[in-house]
Amino acid sequence: MAEKILMKGNEAIAISAIRNGVDGYFGYPITPQSEVMETLMKEKPWETTGMVVLQAESETSSINMVYGGASCGKKVMTSSSSPGVSLMCEGISYMAGAELPCVIVDVMRGGPGLGTIQPSQSDYNQIVKGGGHGDYHNIVIAPASAQDMYDFIDWGFELAFKYRNPVVVLADGIIGQMMEKVELHPMKPRRTDEEILQAAPWATTGKPATRSRNIITSLSLDADIQEEFNRKLKHKYQLIEDTEVKYSEYMCDDAEYVFVAFGCSSRICEAVVDELRAEGIKAGLLRPITLYPFLAKEIARLGRQARSMMSVELNLGQMVDDVRLAVSGSCPVYFYGRQGGNIFTPEEIVREFKKANSLE
């Protein structure tokens, strides 16, 4: 039986990086995710797997170190929280433009500005819609437990290399700070030089006589070439949208009222669904696991079945726009949120749900 360990979501990120053959972590401390680097420093993976762990002088620096490592075909990552991720956005856009794979963990806190250090989901728009400049998408995956934090690192690298695209693990302070049982999977060794050549033939690994130069850049001065590249990206994003959508359903089969929530909010909404079902109200929960690509088809399907939907988020209403687009008017879509680091309780959501649906 696999070993089960009690750990924080943030610790799970660090342990998973070591156990899944990550080559390098570059970061800068910020609450509520400082345990990621603290755990890496405590575990000293440079003495075991050879993984590099480096505290950069800033988030700008750490994302550019990730750019460098990824250019060489290495599995490299960083983690931060909202204000730190804003500093990284230039680098993330450059990586999208240079088609570089990497994993970025964002443990969101309340904003805007320096905001609070408590949990939030107020960077949905920033991360899901891009963050940096230019026509691009991050692949965005949203963990809801410490086990997800552990599992999504490996999955994130799989997606990142499959599509040569930055992947953001979009978590929040609750998932980062909460301890839960985590089951460790068998260790994966770091890739050998030969395996890197296989996984990343585009990487700058030293030019042999048998091929032309590999160039990593996001700069193109010719509009036609740039447009062709933009269309190539569009093709890639279409493929991602067609094949990588992942979600989970809770009691949706006969649901007349459907909640849509990701990350920690989806956990809280499970309790809401249980409470409403106990009262005889047919409620269900749709949890997007990938935020980009978005589960538009599933929402559209449930929108035709449901009397109404409610998007529940720790922000002023961001994902709700995407839910409304997907529903496309087939049922009303309500929103409930808390902000600034405050967290809703199941009772509060039940109350707001009933108010919105005139069920009092």
Next chain:
Amino acid sequence: MKEEIIIAGFGGQGVLSMGKILAYSAIMQDMEVTWMPSYGPEMRGGTANVCVILSDRKIGSPIVTKYDTVIALNQQSLDKFEKTVKPGGLLLYDPNGITRAPERTDIDIHRIDAIEVAAKLGNSKVYNMAVLGAFLKLRPVVDMENVDKGLAKSIPARYGNLIPMNKAAIEEGMEAVE
């Protein structure tokens, strides 16, 4: 079985580590657990609390507002959380420094003088284990053999010599609860 517990007190009383040991003991009993601390500026020099949920089934919301058990280790925590005990639930508190005793009549109220237990054992750091013992006496949600395993998992190997002292405090706490 599902037990929703909040442990609240001053920073430094070992509230978080008590919760961790309880959670790890439950994992050793093959239960599901969540351990959710309050974190933020309010912890520095102020109060600390942790919500621990133990369950036979997968745990949905880690955020709850009513608890089966409230463990309050100072006046502020007692004031804040007395009203959050579910009817028929348990309120366990340390009477040291308490100027306003709990008032509810629809819950089960017990006291543990954990400072005295720790003083008797000559080690103020096992204060939290005395409280844990008192809780486990009142709510035997985890078998003692799994508490032993939980302790061993929670205490770093280099401090393994401290396990007997912690265990003694748990046992003394079980005796001392009133």
